[in-house]
Amino acid sequence: MKPDGPNRNPSTQKKNGPSFFILHPASFFLRLLSYCPRPATSNFAKSAWRTYSMVAALVVLWAIFAYVTDSTFLTARNFSNLMRQTTITAILAVGMLMVIVTGQIDLSVGSVVGLTGGLTAIAQAWLGWGLWASLAMGLTTGLAVGAVQGLFVAYANIPAFIVTLGGLLAWRGAIKGLSKGNTIPINLASFKAIGQDYMPPAIGWALALLAMIALGYFMVRRHRARLRYGIVATRLGAVILSLAWAVVLILAFTGTLNAYAGVPIPVIIWLAVALSGAFLTQQTIFGRYLFAIGGNPEAARLSGINLRRHLLAVFCIMGALTGVAGIIYTARVGAASPDAGRLLELDAIAACVIGGASLMGGRGTVLGACLGALFMASLDNGMSLKNVPDFTQDIVKGAILVTAVGLDVWGRERS
């Protein structure tokens, strides 16, 4: 057995409920350094704990970058940039999370981003289609690709790894062929806006207000429900405190983005996707079944869950979200190159895994996946600011991925 880390503080071991972390943000760091999970009495506490450590890791990373870049990293302008960089990986990660939770994998998303983005551009530039028609083109292409792959996985019983590995090659080939190897420029300003424009600050504030009200409502409601069922001994004070934290976060988020140019439109799309994803995975029967299928497919089948239909649905969702990501990607770059989106699948998978998803299936959260995407994007952004050479960036990212998962596994074994 490993000796206890120097920062392990036995007196905190017994404490229950998340209030401890909220009250003492400094303990994030202690926890992270010693990485000694509290004995989690429930899966509930485990996933909460996981989120806290993610946030802590992110804060540490930002602090380091702020220090080494003389605070350039923390400027409003760079924050806005960082958020926009996160968007595409994060949207893909939301879809990927559902795939991974079900015990599957999708290696084709990078190529499908290229395909959907490319077809959207072709529709506009060569076929003269308008905004809505070309958007529909991108989305339906994504959905169709997802459906095809899903059919192979669910109904032909070909492992997802193989089907989507084939997809990785085939869809990339398809867009290369269709575009004849050309980079297709985008001229439609309304389309570019999807990737490049910002919400007017007033609307940003209005959305923030709405978010705060909704959050307050749901947190109080959940607190009541938990009290009623005696789930966690939370005190109202703790709820108010975490609500206060959330309000501060929302205000800081909106304020920072508005201080530069406003909330970017792609970020709004990302937040909408993430909220829907979180809702779908946590509050619906469909979501629950995904976890059941990933956790034990045999047991799920014998409990009357239709595995095939759920697998198909998951791949369709992944496909549609890939379409969304492809559109944003093309709009942001302002052109569709046949190489667009290369290796995005790896970023999306890494984001999920860093965010606590298990590749064996049955475990993961949308919030974790988004934080994972933010973490990866922060690495990219910070290292680029410091002009770290490309190859070093890749090495660092690879090392961090392995370390993050290694720590997680180690922590799990000890608990």
Add this chain to the structure above:
Amino acid sequence: MSESHTSILLEMRAISKSFSGIRALEDAHFDLRRGQVHALVGENGAGKSTLIKILTGVYPCTDYAGEIYLDGCRCRLHGVSHAQAAGISVIHQELSLVPPMTVAENIFLGREPRRMGIIHWNEIYRRVDALLRRIKLDIDPRAPIYALGLAQRQLVEIAKALSNEARILVLDEPTAALTEAEIDVLLAIIKDLRSQGVGIIYVSHKLKEVFAISDRVTILRDGRVVGTYATEALTEARLIAQMVGREVDQQFPKSSHTLGDAILQADEITVEDPSRSGKRLVDRVSFTVRRGEVLGIAGLMGAGRSELLMAIFGAYPRHATGSLWLKGQPVRLNDPCEAIRRGMGFVTEDRRRYGLILDQSVLHNLTFAWLKHSYGRFIIDRDAEVALAENALREWQIKAASVFVGAGTLSGGNQQKVVLARWLLNRPQVLLMDEPTRGIDVRAKQEIYAQINALAQSGLAIVLVSSDLPEVLGLSDRILVMHAGRLTGEFSRADATPETIMACATGERI
């Protein structure tokens, strides 16, 4: 010092162990003598398996308080291999074989005999053949584990433990999945080992075996040792009273069910063996079950009883043929979803493989079959769900800190209760049960028997497969007997005797 057969082989002193604040063992002490069989009994969740895991190094010495002495010397076990090296061999309650590997590979996993650094396969097969003969198990040593049924796996575990030439052999509910004939073989082997001076720890909920084989008994209750007794000095009633803390009536609750009309009709159900073509696991079995009837199916291991239930439930989409009617309407044999929609439920034999999602919460495990029928809605009503699950926890007296703990952390018997409770939340009309009381303690067994009777009374049709003959005899209105995939006998409750059933089960009488 006294004579050799009473010399102390193992002593565990003041053992305490808790899991995230929940005490599983408190100040437990235990000693094992050479050439004795020492039974360890207690209710579900009493801490038996935990004690065993401590002894066998699954929980290393840093994880608990207390001391272990082997041959009088303090011994700190750092892990499973350390315990093995110290001569402790174990069969865990929850099987630990590697499914894709063969029987022979599993038996010698990690201890393969070598010649010049290379695995000596001939030696392995020679020894495996001898072992399998010794436990009278007729299977191919080259068959992969996943192709075997639960009982066969259990026997392979036993062979594995025997192959180790241990000084201390620990068996955690080795007979839960076995039928009487196999149990007899096992008990004979144990007696043989005992006479060779091996110390044996025997955990079981089957008190008959405990009295048949053990020299001493230690009783655990809520993590504490109630006492250690010489077996002759105990009666079954007294043992149970010590275990449970009160008297338990061991009689089968007599109840006459009023039978309604036929609800399930199976006609010529046949299951082909997926691995060997031409061989039939179930061969043209037909029967009817009526509302309010408990239909027992008896038979030996490998008779095809589990496969029959699986086929009826639609779990063998490509290998099962025959026809099935539920409430007079035909049901296809290819889809559990459809079976469930039509009102069937299925308590599977192997809860870890087919029943539970071990690393998800008890809540999720309890409700995931129910969700679909709960509503009509898309969104889960979490409050209703939690309330329902907590209700089930209380009703079945499932020992868990809350509904949010992982199902894998429950004791074996409590896991079984979760599976049973899940299906009843679903309000089925026909319930197929495969060994529903496997690993369940005496008190809980009585509760489940009472539940089965109450359910039958309320009009549920139950098909009960059990290797526990008294259980089948005591609960069923009618008993079918299977042998080698075929129906070989049918008895009403009044006509059935253990002898006639065994005669049909062994194929002596058809």
